[in-house]
Amino acid sequence: MVLGFILYETADLVYNMGLMTYNGTAYAYNWYYGIEADEIKKERELEELRLRLAILEKQLLTNGTSEYHKGTENGKEKHKTN
Numbered sequence: 478m479v480l481g482f483i484l485y486e487t488a489d490l491v492y493n494m495g496l497m498t499y500n501g502t503a504y505a506y507n508w509y510y511g512i513e514a515d516e517i518k519k520e521r522e523l524e525e526l527r528l529r530l531a532i533l534e535k536q537l538l539t540n541g542t543s544e545y546h547k548g549t550e551n552g553k554e555k556h557k558t559n
Contacts, residue, residue: 507514513521 506512
């Protein structure tokens with residue numbers, strides 16, 4: 478029973494140390510060469526899209542065209558706003 482416990486703990490320790498070594502090496506490699514994880518890329522892209530959307534909303538609301546957003550159909554003006 479003691480031998481089984483020692484073998485189990487040894488296998489567990491080897492597995493966890495190997496996993497930490499692999500993850501640490503992968504992190505150092507990615508950091509050194511400037512490689513970003515997919516999650517970080519997606520988060521950055523979402524943040525850029527939110528910023529672009531906020532800018533477009535601000536432009537739409539400041540030039541007054543939001544009142545007449547139904548005024549165009551197929552790119553043709555129905556009403557003159559000026």
